[in-house]
Amino acid sequence: MSLEDDAEELASDLGVDKEEVLEDLEKLVSYSVPLDEAKGSLRRKYGDGSASGGDEPTTKDIAEVTTADGNVTVTGRVLTVGKRSIRYQGDEQVIHEGELADATGVISYTAWEDFGLSPGDTVTAGNAGVREWEGSPELNLGQSTTLVFEDDDLDVPYEVGGDRTLGDLEPGDRGRNVVVRVLECEEKTIDGRDGETEILSGVLGDGTGRLPFTDWDPHDEITAGASVRIEDVSIREFRGVPSVNVSEFSTVIALNEDVSVSDEAPEMAIGEAVGDGGAYDVTLVGNLIEVRDGSGLIERCPECGRVVQNGQCRSHGAVEGEDDLRVKAILDDGTGTVTAILGHDLTAEIYGGGIEDAKDHARDAMDKEVVADDIREKLVGKEYRVRGQLSVDEYGANLDATEFAESDDDPAERAAAALSEVRG
Numbered sequence: 272m273s274l275e276d277d278a279e280e281l282a283s284d285l286g287v288d289k290e291e292v293l294e295d296l297e298k299l300v301s302y303s304v305p306l307d308e309a310k311g312s313l314r315r316k317y318g319d320g321s322a323s324g325g326d327e328p329t330t331k332d333i334a335e336v337t338t339a340d341g342n343v344t345v346t347g348r349v350l351t352v353g354k355r356s357i358r359y360q361g362d363e364q365v366i367h368e369g370e371l372a373d374a375t376g377v378i379s380y381t382a383w384e385d386f387g388l389s390p391g392d393t394v395t396a397g398n399a400g401v402r403e404w405e406g407s408p409e410l411n412l413g414q415s416t417t418l419v420f421e422d423d424d425l426d427v428p429y430e431v432g433g434d435r436t437l438g439d440l441e442p443g444d445r446g447r448n449v450v451v452r453v454l455e456c457e458e459k460t461i462d463g464r465d466g467e468t469e470i471l472s473g474v475l476g477d478g479t480g481r482l483p484f485t486d487w488d489p490h491d492e493i494t495a496g497a498s499v500r501i502e503d504v505s506i507r508e509f510r511g512v513p514s515v516n517v518s519e520f521s522t523v524i525a526l527n528e529d530v531s532v533s534d535e536a537p538e539m540a541i542g543e544a545v546g547d548g549g550a551y552d553v554t555l556v557g558n559l560i561e562v563r564d565g566s567g568l569i570e571r572c573p574e575c576g577r578v579v580q581n582g583q584c585r586s587h588g589a590v591e592g593e594d595d596l597r598v599k600a601i602l603d604d605g606t607g608t609v610t611a612i613l614g615h616d617l618t619a620e621i622y623g624g625g626i627e628d629a630k631d632h633a634r635d636a637m638d639k640e641v642v643a644d645d646i647r648e649k650l651v652g653k654e655y656r657v658r659g660q661l662s663v664d665e666y667g668a669n670l671d672a673t674e675f676a677e678s679d680d681d682p683a684e685r686a687a688a689a690l691s692e693v694r695g
Contacts (some may be wrong), residue, residue: 334375338403347371348425349392351433353446354520369446372427380410390432393421438479442508451475452530456495476532481552488519498530510662511549542606545668554658557604566598567643568629609668654678
């Protein structure tokens with residue numbers, strides 16, 4: 272039987288146009304798909320669930336795919352394609368991953384084979400597995416998947432390609448491209464899965480914000496002060512903060528012009544920032560309602576830097592602590608609260624003296640708490656603008672402050688603006 276005869280039989284069974292079926296069948300065969308598998312794929316594509324006793328994948332719109340699905344057939348536009356190496360069952364495996372979209376929605380995919388995907392391709396993935404990834408369905412494209420590249424592009428209401436600003440990045444993103452300036456960069460040696468590994472870490476910036484990065488395969492173009500375009504990065508999350516991951520498959524291109532970096536951090540309401548799970552560089556404004564215990568003159572473990580209580584470190588036991596200054600303050604703006612943590616320099620500026628001054632003060636009063644009491648008297652009850660890194664975990668929300676200043680906002684003007692917004 273010829274392909275044309277097979278196509279005519281399929282078209283008759285499925286109630287669709289013979290020429291369309293023949294075109295699809297020829298495509299699959301040209302990609303070395305076995306004829307029987309190709310015919311089964313087309314039965315799935317055109318919605319015939321009887322191809323294999325009712326166990327065949329269902330053809331679905333992307334928005335209809337759920338974690339309860341086993342295998343599905345979908346047609347979509349490839350938005351992004353990323354590439355990385357993973358350790359799978361003890362061996363190194365290169366996978367491709369990104370996002371696929373149709374008019375109804377977007378879904379992530381992982382391709383365990385190199386199907387030759389590129390952003391902008393329109394494909395029909397037959398017999399694609401579905402798994403749950405961070406609570407959402409994800410397509411798995413493997414040996415049993417048949418992939419057909421369609422001639423007509425599918426119109427989708429989503430951006431094709433991986434170009435993003437730092438402010439647009441979210442944990443879980445893959446195949447992203449960024450144009451940034453390297454604000455901080457240092458070499459580190461870590462214990463990797465194959466022993467000691469040299470990496471780069473630091474901070475990237477653009478006009479929308481700043482994010483930390485790790486380059487797991489150090490690129491010569493990534494140096495402090497350099498402006499670069501980095502293609503194919505993935506975004507991980509640490510305590511609610513997105514982090515840019517550069518891999519051996521990333522391409523780094525040095526730029527001749529400096530990338531502009533904003534000097535300001537985005538200002539957010541505390542409730543919104545905490546609800547988002549954290550932020551690397553953010554400004555919060557609120558009333559300082561309490562200076563917590565553990566503020567003022569403290570001692571830290573010389574090994575790990577943890578605060579020492581009664582000469583004991585939680586990790587290293589009995590140690591001779593090193594003196595330091597710190598403030599832990601509760602900031603409240605009516606939408607939520609956060610603990611602002613001020614290090615030595617900011618605390619010394621507030622207190623009006625350094626560690627030796629604080630030690631003299633405590634010695635004269637025969638009580639270390641006088642340092643914290645003095646700080647409380649200066650801070651509590653006033654409104655402050657605090658910039659820093661916000662992390663959120665099971666212990667609460669903490670803002671490691673890099674800037675701390677009394678707010679110069681006029682409360683009356685702010686209240687009037689809020690009232691005006693409520694009134695429409």
